Amino acid sequence: MDKFTKYLLTGLICMVALAQFVQIVTRYLLQVPLMGLEEVMLYPTVWLYILGAVNASREDTHIRANVLEIAINTPRGHTILAIVGEIISLVVGIWLTTWAWDYTLYAIRVWKETPTLYLPTFYSEVAILGGMVLMMIYTALHLVRHINDLRTGGATK
Template identity: 40%
Template sequence: MLESSGYTGFLGWVEKTQRFLLTVLMVAIAVMVFAQVILRYVFKAPLMGIEEMLLFPSVWLYFIGAMNASLERSQIVARVLEVFLKKEKSVYLVRSIASVISLIVAIWLTYWGWDFLKYSLRVGKVSPTLYIPTIYSDAMVFIALVVISFYTFLELVHNFDLFKKAQSSERRILS
């Protein structure tokens, strides 16, 4: 199992739940693909619609993985500007500014996700073969973006706190 990021309380529970769901979804996808391979190539009797059924756990896996990366702060980040900064305070200021920009983008995408969710509810789309309502995957877009926006806000608070601490420690060193 992956190492915990050290969260306690509610965020610790959320992290464990996300990891559990990720594990269950990965196993479910692997089992469905394995079953399709066995049925198609061994028994020459493919199960129609399995590709369609794979869509739903795959979308959930993708978005819960994005939520988990946002919680762990393990998403891909290019911190090129920090290489040129000498002071710790400047590094945390740049990270705080980047977090503000990330939060703005996340909120903007969440707004788009809300519009997409309203559209999906209004249209009532279903999958072409099995007639499964696509709201089961479409809703995950909005849910994940709300959660990612929340995690980005927590990252902003964390980075700003580090900036304030670096600023106060710099003042103590100068005095």
């Protein structure tokens, strides 16, 4: 799964960079803008952003401001703090996932299209729900890992 994620994110970022390069060359050097390229770039850009957040959740490398870690000196205290943080993340994330579900139902019902190429925007909008579900799965897995660390006395990151 790690290899697939790595190649997918690399492919998406290359696609976005190449499209930007083509846009710059055609618009500013050749003075012939490609109409609709921004609309096509919407899909890989949104998916790259969302899957990047999912990847950070999978790797447990989100930026955190754990000020309490400074005051807590024991590994057990750090594990308990991590468990509390994961529970809060899970509660808020599940709440946001329900909003993402409602938004996905709305996107299906309305079925918006891009203004130039008439591409359905649903395929970029559904990324929010997919990303939230995956992030909640990884958050739950990290919570289980921290609980097991607390039981066994193992160290956490």
